[in-house]
Amino acid sequence: MISPCAVITPSFRLSFPTFPRGQARSRSVLVHPHHRLFRRRALAVSLLSCVFSASPAWADAATDLDQVVVTATRTAQTQDQALAAITVIAREEIERLQPASLPDLLTGRAGISMANNGGPGKSTSVFLRGTESDHVLVLVDGVKIGSATSGGASLQDIPVEQIERVEIVRGPFSSLYGSEAIGGVIQIFTRRPQGTFTPSASAAVGSENTQRFAAGLSGTSQDESRGGWYVVNAAHENTDGINAYRGTRNFDPDKDGYRNSSLALQGGMRFSERWDADLRAFRAEGHNEYDGSVNNEADTVQQVVGARVRYVPSERAEFTASVGTSADLSENFLDGEYSSTFDTRRELGSLQADVDVASGLLTLGFDWLGDDVDSNTDYERDRRINRGVFGQWQQAFGTQSLQASVRRDDDSQFGGKTTGSVLWGWDFTDELRLGASYGTAFKAPTFNELYFPGYGNPELGPENSRSVELSLRGEHGWGTWSLNAFETKIDDLIAFDASLGDMGGPNNIDRARIRGAEAVAGVTWWDWNLRTSLTWLDPVNDGDNASHGNVLPRRAKQSGRIDADRRFGRFSAGASVTGAGERYDNLTNTTRLAGYGLADFRVGFAITDGWSVQATLRNAFDKRYETAALYNQPGRTWLLTVRYQPVVR
Template sequence: MGTQPSKIALLVSSLLSLSAFSATAEEATTSAANVDETITVTGSRFDRTADQQLTVINTIEREEIARLNPKSVADVLETLPGVSISRNGGAGQATSVSIRGSNSNHVLVLIDGVKVGSATLGTVSFNTLSPENIERIEVLKGPRASVWGSDAIGGVIQVFTRQLKGGEWFAGAEYGSNDYIRGSFGTGMDHGNGSTTLTVNHEQSDGYDVYNGAPVENDDDGYKRNTISLKGSQQINQNWQAQWNAQYDKGNTQYDDVYASGSADESDYANYLWNLATQYSNDKFTSKLALSQSRDYNENFRGDDINVPVSEFETKRDQVNWSNQYLAANELTFTGGIDWSNEAVKGDYAQDERDIFGAYVLVQKQWSQLLAEAAVRYDDVENIDSEVSYNASLAYQFNDQWRLAASTGTAFKAPTFNDLYWPGSGNPDLISETAKSYDLTLHYQADDIRAYISVFENSIDNLIAWAPTGEKDDFGWDIWKPANINEAKIQGVEFSASFSVFSLDHQVAYTFLDAENKQTGEELIGRSENEFNYQLSYNWEQIDVLANYHYQGKRYAGYSEYFDATHQVDLSIGYQLDDAWSLRLKANNLFDEEIISAQNYFSPGREFFLSVSYQAF
């Protein structure tokens, strides 16, 4: 660890030089134009432009998602700097998402503002989400517990579902490797001063044998995924608006469990969420009240043996959110609100539900070229110690192009029901995992380029891990239970640039990571020191081409072993037949690289997909 600060300093110097060189490239055109028009909401819960944000937020819009033609949300997220993916196979298999080296359960995931995920495992099933139903994804880097509460240690991922105007509609079909089939449809409907969007999607694949280690099950592991979503709003009068959205995901996944050969090998899931909201706004004040519920349901069984017991896991989360924003004089903005939720789980737990209450306030002030922000939040999790989280940020605009922002903040992750109350091994004395972070980011933005470089550090304490209690069972074996015993320190550099040269659009994303277990001095398992993504795209008349290269450095697998570094190239070619009809050919892992991100679980080899779509706008 002693030599790492100098490594980071060297990387910062090199990448700043690259930023300056790119900024003066004579051949650059306008690929990054209109950056100022980008609106995000995840940082503060209300609309803000890029120059009002004091945290790094990456946004991926529908147009780019369509050109990537991903088979999972993880395929989209992996193109971003600071986001790392670990898969137990292909699109339908278990997937972990890490932001800036944090654990996968240190990422808060929202769909249209509604928190989703399992309160028993503490993670989100990204493999159940359909990219076809997504309009936009915002990924916020760094802690944001001061606004959102528990889980936002590494960052926040917010998924926004598609929304069409009345008379707009789309339909699409796709076929590809491993007998992959997709059909999708969406339509927008007007009703007075409002509209509602309905989208449906079906996907299925026969899959492949995802586990290639010692024999477990020599069979293909396929999946089915069905999604229906509804999203709309109604302008009641000049000040009042009603909003609603709902989503239902149902499907099946076949998998290989290396630790339990002969047991369950299939999983059915049926997840839903709904949200009803009303919003009042005038020139100075906006207030929004939202009522929502989400369910995460999973049933595990063995497909060819009805004698294997069925295991069920279910989380239901009722949520009430009241958010307010007041625009005072002299560039002063106050944001604040109250959150309440009830988490209930199904199973033989000593306690199967809990209430969570949170209240927060955020203040932002602009002085000429200086922008400051401070936020504080109080959270009370039933039967767990309360937590107070904060963020403090400062940015200075040197000129129209250059901007420097610094921030510090704290965050926490409440223990899950499995940690606390799992029959026979839960530990009700656990406390929340806590984190403190620092971030320094230099932004460059012009009509022809946008770039940033960010240096960050995150220290996480009271991490929960299995540990011996000092007691013995009836057979003389040590009794192990979860305990707050681990600490981690994560340092890194994140770089992103988008520019155009010779009519070719370029996107570069690079992350350097130094992630250490402070107790043992070892690297954190599953992290890469270097991760790089490069996109090259070109448009010519009716044709668009997108090539994506992803490099994943070697990852520590534990016990002094490493997963090998991997290289993956994907290619997407689209042809616009006319104003409405289009064709797209997608090749994943074009050079058929062997890619392993979890022990002996292989990602797909070379795959091809052909899609046809119709859009009426």
């Protein structure tokens, strides 16, 4: 399931002379006062101009509403125009925060709860708005990733040095993307070109014998009307890690290390004013050590390849064709001896047409997805195909905006499924917008749930959800803020059913009711850049079982994050505070995990315009905590980084 426009959208700030919300100022890509849509032709030309001229204007993602985003609509729009709840994490923020991993970068963001099984490189689950960990769709440059056997995406294996930008869209989006987008969509964009010829490099050392290296080279043509661009970026990380597991079962009190090497190759060409194309490839190879009686080591591969061709015949139409493939590969070992293989390969294709009709934008598309499983475990079926057709309408009516979409998926395993969503926004003042939305979504069962020998149930159907949301958003001279309240009901949840067979198995027997609220703010105060995300959740088991009314496991009812940064000439300083309330590790709510709060500190110094050095101290007060029962988390750690990144003028 490919988001074609996402494949080429650069993460540069765009600013056009417009008249948003009744004021003549340069802020958003709009057509006339209060119009939330924009002329796609002008935006496409501007995007390509950014790629080929490559003069990025970095801005803070928490407060910059001019950023172009694509995940919420599968079309390019500014963050200010988006009706969905969106969080954007730009490269500048990644370099400033120096996170240990992608899961660390996501921790504490609005709507997100994390569960990690023992430190760097270990299995990490992401719960978005209280839904299940496999209820979030993950894309890399528009290509769907993840395991068709386990159902999750290995976010811990995507190095942060390869990431240009992350877009997190919260809410049901199966009507645009199909299966899995019950809680939302996380899209990861790999590095983008910065200038006509730009080398970059970084080296870091830290606690637990951590070593991180990265080097890249990128360039673009100076001719804005035609020409090409390219990016080559390599990264390597190695750490001794920590003792992942503290339980008595499978007890092995050694450190469990992690190693990851990755390479990204990208290139594109603009042939004329009407035609352009690009090709992207990313591969990360990892080796992970952990504690277990069946397996205690794994060699992993995450791989994504995508290609896109776009044709713009006029100012009113745009057509895109995309193909891609992704792989989630794992070979498992016990004390160095091979034990198992679980390889998932996905092939994807997409056609999309975006046409200006009257005063609105009509999008029509077709997606094709094939899943293949290769394993030493004998599955009854090891391939399935999903075909999806979708349509979307975006239009502004004075101060009001509308986004409506519908999709029909036909899966070779469980049959057909129709989903839809409607989002509405009203700018009732120049600074305030009221929003409301309703959407349905679904999650297809995994190969393990369907066909794993002695366990799977081939009669399973998809899990289904319906969600409602109210939002209020403000934009002022001092900053921006948003409030979102939502409720999601999930039916036919797949859960263990003891009545199936001799050993039981998965069945569509459960329900869940999740209510929540999110508060996000970005403020500049006394030259400090402050960003805050707070989440309140009430995720309840609503099924007819012994756990009815209990809190769903591994979701904290309260979580949040505060980031504060300031520059002092060539110096910079900052701190982050992340925290989560108590949670339970099981359905019966008998295993309680205590809440926690963590503090990180960082300082930096720009030696020259291209060279900089940064020191980061994480979990500064050496807090002991767990996000999954019996699995340790890193204590106090430090990282020292030297970076070369020429300033592009």
